[in-house]
Amino acid sequence: MNRHASVLTRGGEAPATAGRPTALRGARHAVREPIPTYLSYVGGKDIDAEKYVYTVTTRSILDDVFESLTLKRRLEQGRVRPEDAGDLVVGRVALADQETVEEASRAAAEAFREWSRWPQEKRMELGAVLRRRIVEGCDDMVDVLIAEGNPRALAEWQVAGLLETFSEETLSWVGELMHREFEHGGRRLLVRRRPDGVVCVNPPQNAPASSALFGITALMAGNTVVVRAPRSAPFGVMYALREFVVPALEEIGAPPGVLNVVCGRPGPMMRSWLESPYINDILYIGSTENGLTFQEECVRHGKKPVLELAGNDCVVVWRDADLDLAVEALTECFYGSGQICMVPNQVLAHPAIADELLERLSAAVAKLRPGYPDEEGVLLSPVLRSERFFTVVKDALDKGASLVHGARRLEADGSPSDTGLFLEPTVLRVDGMEKCREIEAVRRETFFPLLPVIVPEADTDEALLERFLDYVNSNPYGLRNSVWAGDEQVLGRFEREIDNGGLLKINDSHIGFLPYLPTHGGTGLTGGVFGEANYPMLRTSHLQGVSIARGIRPHQAVFGAYDAVRAARAGATD
Template identity: 35%
Template sequence: MQKFTLLVNGEDLDTGVYGYFPYADKFISDFKNTFRVMTDIKLGKIKEESKEAKEYVFAKYCLGDSEINKSALASAYQAFQKFRKFSLAARKKFLLDCYDLLLKKKDEFINLMIIEGHPRKLAEWEFEGMRMGTCPETINFYCQQAQEEIGRYKNEVLYWSRKPDGVVCMTTPANASASDSYNGLLVLITGNTIVVRPSLGAPISTIFLWKEVVAEAAKKNSLPPGVINIVVGNPKKMMDEWLNSTLVNDIVFFGDSNRGLEIGAKIFQAGKKPILELSGNDILAVWKDADTDKASESLLDCFLGSTQICMVPKIALIHNNIYQIFLNSLLQKIKNIKAGLPSDPNTILAPVGKIKDYLDYLDDAIKKGAKIIYGGERLNYLNIPDEEGMYIRPTLLEVDDVVKAANMRCVKEEIFFPLLPLIIVKGTDEEICEKMIQFINRHDFGIRTSIWISSAKYTRIFAKYLLNSGMLRINSRHIQFSPLLSTHGGTKKSGGPFGEMNYFWQKTSHLQGISRTTTI
């Protein structure tokens, strides 16, 4: 059984108090025995070295307490006094070394995510986001933006400079703990230091990432001990300690919108800067002249990980003139999506954690006029219908009116299960365009919006008037990543009152203007 320790002040820390993580394949295919073995290990009835323990449990991980959390904060604070004095060039080299190590550790890292329960295709997509978000082109651009000469006036040279806020604390979500946490690497560009709390639900790959990639690059570049700290612990207690600590400057929170907005207000009231990454209920729009094959392929990303990801498309707005052609293309492809174990390279779906919510939202949509056109049944990991199954067959709903759709819970609220409303938008082209724009701009969430379209005229209109999202993608995969553009960030309930595309290096620093007079 592998052991994953914490990292505080540059030292591996074995607390002697452990949590246990099973093989996801075993948890899904043999839940009763997996649960029994894990319980017996905790109670001391089975030894960690036993054959049965090794068969069902992959690893144990250390748990920290209040003293360890406070020690990590003090370590980060002390390291900040030194690290902020490192040159931008030195910090950039460190980040580029992280990139090289990330690529080197790719296979091992993805395997850990699969063990945690991420289907391989999902894990590979997450890795691509991490790679693109920290590739040399992106890092070079960020470093240019962090310190830049912006102009000259008479005998003055004028600069923008991003100054570090100080100690940044980050809490990660269970559904994407490792990949989301890697955004924390970017806060180091300006000289901040960081304390990362991996999710208790899936801490293994996150600990591996920060210790085997980031900490190794830190050692190679002789960064001060304490620049990077990893503490797994009680989320509420750790958050309260961060809020009350005079050493903490910024807090990055990933999670549900309702909880996140509440936490954000507390962070602000504590005199600290909140950076919020919250719920998503993304919209994909299809114009009448769209490439239906590519558009339907992009919409199928809705079901990656059974829709339990914030930035997949979860609502489709479809021009009436192309709806039937688009639907036929979608139906041909959706039938190939099957349930399976995470280790199966063809698996797209994951066990659904909110099956009751799925049933409630489905019932609400049907009562309000939606029609099921595909799916709607529970499955087991063998892709066989099973009333007790952990999976749900991808479900398509047809909704023939945008006003009707706007009142459905699956549209108004974030969904975390494979339920996709296809909303037919009717009228003249001008009316349909206006309805789509209004629908998207009035939507309560705004991580990403994507549109598939050929018309140059309407492309310009959508690009100009679609306001409500951190990212707008035109004629590209909804969940695609691009260099220079952040992988994260959103508006309204997706990011709070300061929500936008989140450049984490920018959000955790402050802009200083500098004027240097060349002669007196």
């Protein structure tokens, strides 16, 4: 095949199919026959490949998982022709070879010199243009995410987060932090952030498209970017970057090579990035164990690691909390069946309201249902590797926890089954704080629809408040924390004293996005040793100070401050 094949844009629309959203039939940058196809995008050109990764519809997987995954495997092996796949396939993405992966890094390095010279305000135009395009195409984006397996509520939540990431408020505030100027003693002083260089983005399997768009905000700092579309879910990443970001870059006249997108196996590509002389930073989103090991590799190879790892978020529900609203926020644990790092993972409930909270939570959770991702009201996603879920639940029960609700496999229609692909939303009660972290469901992120509610021993409110604060701050993870309470003094203590994590929510949605505030980032096992709130523009740039003097003698510059102090002292003595 031609390694620099041009993208086909034929005149008519492809035939409508049950599994293929309208958005794909109108995609400008996809080869649309026999099925929508995205090629590697390197240096402003499309590069074809000998192999492709196919995305089959989640509906087909739920109807017959064996048939669907067998079809996917045979397509990728070349044993089934794409035109014979019918409407079970959403689309395909070219699988980049090693030469293409290395070419992407070189193209980004070549583009950096020109792109980094652009004025900051000109680069920031990308954010406004991209937001406009997301606003115009948000329904199409939701359709693509649904086709790739996200329930509608989860897809819409991801798009809502993108709209806040690229909001005028957030971009203007972060832009201000990139450049400040002062006048002092006949000098013009600048404190500014300079781009690191080439930034590689490794999105996760659970929310790859929105994570890729989050990562490309590093472009506005003057970096160039290489994105790996994960083999498990590459199509949404390609769609988001090719249909939104590439046209936005073209609109502002960015040089080719500023953005490069390739699909490939994680191990070889990450190794290539580590060893490449062109790469400066790597944004890694994945498990804590793999991420911390990768952090060490980055440091060893002289790369800056920017980590987004697991979360084990804590929600505190105080004795005077609005329980209706608190329960509504706690059910956010089950978005995508808990397979999202920033959902609630554990609850600290004041013993005075614990029984009522659990009763209300159990009733609310019972209404959550599985189903096909395009159906309204579906919140749960399939969990393909569910055996460990039951091991974690058994560990909790063996160590004294009690089952409040759930812990069964479900079919798409909600009926219990020994072979269902869904897990019933599960709530556990854990009595006592002293040994609660001996329970794996409390100690670790589980990535399942599982929420332990910890009820401490009865004590004075003053003592309980101290224990709650210590517990939250001692969480080895540190993504998000939230608290529900009415007492202003209690809320004030949490506001002033919680220093763990990248985000603290008070009487608010745990997973909701807001302008100005970070959507990602955290401390400890979540963000690694360099962890903090993650604004990629800031995390992929570095501070630099500049002094521009006018008529200042070097001697004065060296001793000016000390001379001024001595003169002031002499004047005081006189």
